[in-house]
Amino acid sequence: MDFEPKILGFLCNWCSYAGADLAGVSRMQYPPNIRVIRVMCSGRIDPQFIFEALRVGADGVIVLGCHLGDCHYLEGNYEAEKKFDMVKRFLKLINFDNRVRLDWVSASEGARYAQVITEFTDHIKALGPSPIGGDNPDKKILNNLKAIEDAASGDRMRALVGRERKITEQENVYGEQVDLEKFNKVFDSAIVEEYQRHRILVSLEEDTKSIKSLAAELEIDPSVVLEHIVCLKSRGQIDFGEFMGITPMFFKM
């Protein structure tokens, strides 16, 4: 049997959902794989929703909002774009970024809605089933996705993405505007750091572990693991318990 992907769509009420209705009124046909969750604005889409959808087995997730400049709430879709961009950067780390898409469909674009959904469905079909969907999810990827979700939900990343537009488009508290390139650098290194740190946390959920075993398991250089461990400890997220010989064993708080 052909692979029939499970696709979840988040549609904003004012444009995309209306566009989807118009596709119906005009009897435009598109593949029946998509399930829709209606939100008032694409800006409501918390990165967490997209990660959770993937974790429960979505083969693809699409977020649709009004065209830029047309958001019913003025700028919600600009915020959505920033958050989605972060989601993509995170998902790239586990090669999942091509399973998610952000696009704009206006209330008058019924045909475009049908086209976007058809294209996305075909795209996901070509990609094949999600390795974490179905009955036998790949444990390792699932853990990494959990680490990503936790990392993106932490206040460091949320503060960065929440301030991004202000910092890069207006100015920061010191009255200066940070250029995008500089911001992206900071952002990307934060993504990698937080991802690794949360992988450590996810791994420590199973058992207490030493730096060496964490390094081997997560395929990160031990000295880098040590740096993360120091940071996580100072955040009060981990601590070390007993020693195995002279090796400290860490556990998650």
Next chain:
Amino acid sequence: MSEKKDKDVRVGVFVCSCGSNIGGLIDVKEVAEYAKSLPNVVFTQDNLYTCSETGLAQIKKGVTEHNLNRVVVASCTPRTHEPLFRETIKDVGLNEYLFQFVNIRDQCTWVHMKYPHEALEKAKEVIRMGVAKVSKLEALENIVVDATPTAMVIGGGVSGITSALSLANQGFETHLVEKDAQLGGKLNVLNKLFPTGQDASELLESLKERVKNNSNLTVYTSAKVTNIEGFVGNYEVEVQQNGKTTNLKIGVIVVAVGASLLTPTGKFGYDGKKRITQYELEEKLKNNDVKANNIVMIQCVGARNDERKYCSNVCCMSALKNALLIKEKNPDANITILFRDLYTPGTLYEEYYRRAREAGVIFLSYKLEKEPIVEENTIKVYNEYIGEEISVPYDLLVLSTPLIANDGNKELAQMLKVPLEENKFFLEAHVKLRPMDFATDGVFICGAAKWPVDITESITQGYAAAGRASTIISHDTIEVEGATSFLPDYNRDLCTGCEVCINVCPYKAISKNEDDEIVITQVLCKGCGVCGATCTNHAIIIRHFTDEQILSEIYAFGGS
């Protein structure tokens, strides 16, 4: 996420057949039967038309007989029918927010006609998601606020005056703010008006007369709105006039600031004397000061090009009108109109074109890529029909320039929290559904502030905006949606005071109080949910679209 039932939640699911729109493709009985197996569902029913009298009665009966406290309707779309079903459950004592719409027609049977089996499965799944969400929904109260029965119209051109007069005549205390020393806007510039041929000054005088005699209307000339706070029914507006500040309590605001004239500096040798704009020609005509015998007009100067993509709407008609006026006085005048496209919609306007041709006005088309070349006394224009350049002598050159957005639009838009479109004109809430409204409640728009329009249209829109505005202030109170952003007390200690929510809120609904605590002003919030998705510590809750509610839909999508 689990099969376990939420305590005391009793869901009823009503599946609509919509005649054969849904039932023709999928078996609604089977869908209803499936819904019965879902957690918390205690009653299901399929209806031929759930929105009919009978259908609504069945919902009411279901709620009372089975003690339902949550209702799901699976049918068409919430965008048209949610209000009806909400009203229905309200009638039998349920809170209107304890309702969830599931779309199995517009986004299911209508779009998967070749896949009845898949459509059936999809219907079941989206109902499963809807039931999961409704189980988590909470009762909400709409917020009721007092409305001050006063109106402000910003901009005293023909549209603004019309709107203000209409509001004042309905008995509302109305304040009209004009930046210039006198009322009238473009009516002060124009000579005669199409399609009536009436003198602009005559219309203006009669409007001024009516303004003067209206005791409900207060006019502020040479004045500027400098600050706007508050929300629908309760705006606090600061007006500066000759160094004097007036603070007014205003219920509704109409934006009627009009548009500006473009001076085509550096274009086609414009000098304001021999080469003038169409508006300067109006002035000359008014003063009986057109001596020239060879007149050339160039249309679309600075419009419909890369810089300004739009058509200014009024210039074709102005050119035709003025050409005819000149011809009336001086039938021997040679008038040539160089145009790219001529727009004269409707019978009245097309008549002008016909008459102009009859009067001997010459029309020559040109292309944007090959603009006319203006020399001292002749104009060279390439005509593609004969494939040659034509020389036209002139002693008066008239340039039809577009109306452009006012410089001050941005400042005013920010004060009102309303959007501008790409050309910096004001952008209405919806071009067809809410053409006179802004998305911000209690603020309305009319006239050329939105788009270049002629006098007739300005007047029509002035009345329309007044009509829309009065629907609000004709009531003592206003009800606003209860589905807003919310920082519950039990989440207070999660809030770190980082202020990111303040930055992202488009309505300035979030602020800090004297104790440095985050405060969300419910009436200002429109419920977009951006702050909830942004809050760095997940402290803010978006009512009716909470994390928990949306996640429950996601988990139901996943199959659990």
